[in-house]
Structures are given as structure tokens and as C-alpha cells.
Amino acid sequence: LQDLPAxxxxxxxxxxxxxxxxxxxxxxxxxxxRPRFNTDQDQVLRIKKGRxxxxxxxxxxxxxxxxxxxSAEEGQFILLTGPNMAxxxxxxxxxxxxxxxxxMGSFVPADDLELSLVDKLFTRIGALDNLxxxxxxxxxxxxxxxxILNTATSKSLIILDEIGRGTATYDGMSIAWAVxxxxxxxxx
Numbered sequence: 001l002q003d004l005p006a007x008x009x010x011x012x013x014x015x016x017x018x019x020x021x022x023x024x025x026x027x028x029x030x031x032x033x034r035p036r037f038n039t040d041q042d043q044v045l046r047i048k049k050g051r052x053x054x055x056x057x058x059x060x061x062x063x064x065x066x067x068x069x070x071s072a073e074e075g076q077f078i079l080l081t082g083p084n085m086a087x088x089x090x091x092x093x094x095x096x097x098x099x100x101x102x103x104m105g106s107f108v109p110a111d112d113l114e115l116s117l118v119d120k121l122f123t124r125i126g127a128l129d130n131l132x133x134x135x136x137x138x139x140x141x142x143x144x145x146x147x148i149l150n151t152a153t154s155k156s157l158i159i160l161d162e163i164g165r166g167t168a169t170y171d172g173m174s175i176a177w178a179v180x181x182x183x184x185x186x187x188x
Contacts, residue, residue, distance in 0.1 A: 023106045030056070032107035036114045042072040043118075043155060045099070049111035052094040053101070056109065065111070068095060077184050089125060092159045096123055099157055118157045122148040125161040138166030145179060154188040 026032065030053075038044045049065035056063040068091070070076050080088050098108045099118055124144050128137060135143070145163060152158055163179050164172030 027107035030109060032109050033112060035102035035108050036112075037102075038114055038116045040116070043070070043076065043116045044114055045070040045095075045116070045157070046112070046114040047095065047098060047110050048113070050094055050098055050113070051109040052090055053097055053109045055090065055094075066091060066094075076188065077180075079180065089161055092123075092125065092161055096121060096157070096159055117155070119153055119155040120151070121157045121159075122152055123159045123161075124148060124163065125159065136166065141166065142175075149179065149182055149187070152183070152187050156187070158183060158187075 045068065047066075047068045049067060051063055051065050055061060066087075068078070070078065080091065082088055098110060098113060099115060099121060101108050102113060102115055103118065124141065128140050130140055141163065145160070148158060148160075160179065164175035166172075167175070
């Protein structure tokens, strides 16, 4: 029992070493690159030929890399549209994963990444209900969206997928429009 603190300390150091070694192995094996952090005041996110770290490992699928640019000069907001199964949700999830990987100290699945630190990452993706608590998919979406709008800052990365679903077309469009304007004009 007296050696327990020393054993816990060794275990903590071994766990840290295991994480670092695992990230290094994945970076080398899958050709990840070192992210570059931009320390300017303006927020920047530039991904060149990014890849989804999970989907690109899928044996039966050919993943096409893609690029994304967000900055004060290039625009800080992307409204992504397209047909079903065109890859919109994949791009959004991939962007979030690349940002998280970079900020945790990992190399990333991209040819190049330049980013500013993100204080918070918000995602609202997919349909989910909480019927046990009396919340429909629409109510869950609105509660989560309200939480994002009330706590996001200009240094946050916000990823929203299909806001305003689960209600009438024009109501949904009005909600999506209002959320978009608030993020762009107020949160920035």
C-alpha cells in the first residue's frame, strides 16, 4: 500500500508514453502532417487535402481528399449545400476531427493544416430524440442549438448539419436563416 503512489506515477507516465507513441505511429503509417498554429488575432482554418481519419482506413472505399479555408480575408462562414450522399456531413465531421487532433498535439490527415486555437468546438449533427424526457428530435435540436448560440465565442468552431429539420419547410428555413445570421453577425 505504501508503494501505491509510486506505482500510480509510473502507470501515468507509461500511459502518456503510450499515447504519444500511438499518435506517432499513426502519423508515420498514414502520412499525417504537422499542423501549423497561427498566432494572429484573426481566426484561421486552412486544410489542404484533408482526409477523414476513420473513413480513409475503410478498405472498400476510395476517399477523395478535400480542402477548406476559413479566415477574415477568405470568409469565416461556409454554407455547404448539395444533394444527399454528396459528402457534406463527412466534410464537417472530418474538419472537427482534424481540429481536435491538432489541438491535442497530434499530426493530422492532411497535406497541410494552418489553424488558430479554438476555444470550443460545437457540433449539431444528426437526428436524435429524448422521448424519455419528453423531447422530440426537433426539441433536442433546438435545445442544442440554443446552447451553442448562447455559449459560442468568435474563437469557437461551430459545425451545424441541417438545422431546422423536423418542422415545416418555411419554418425550418426561417430557423436556419436566423441561426446563420446570429452566428455570422453576433458571434462572428
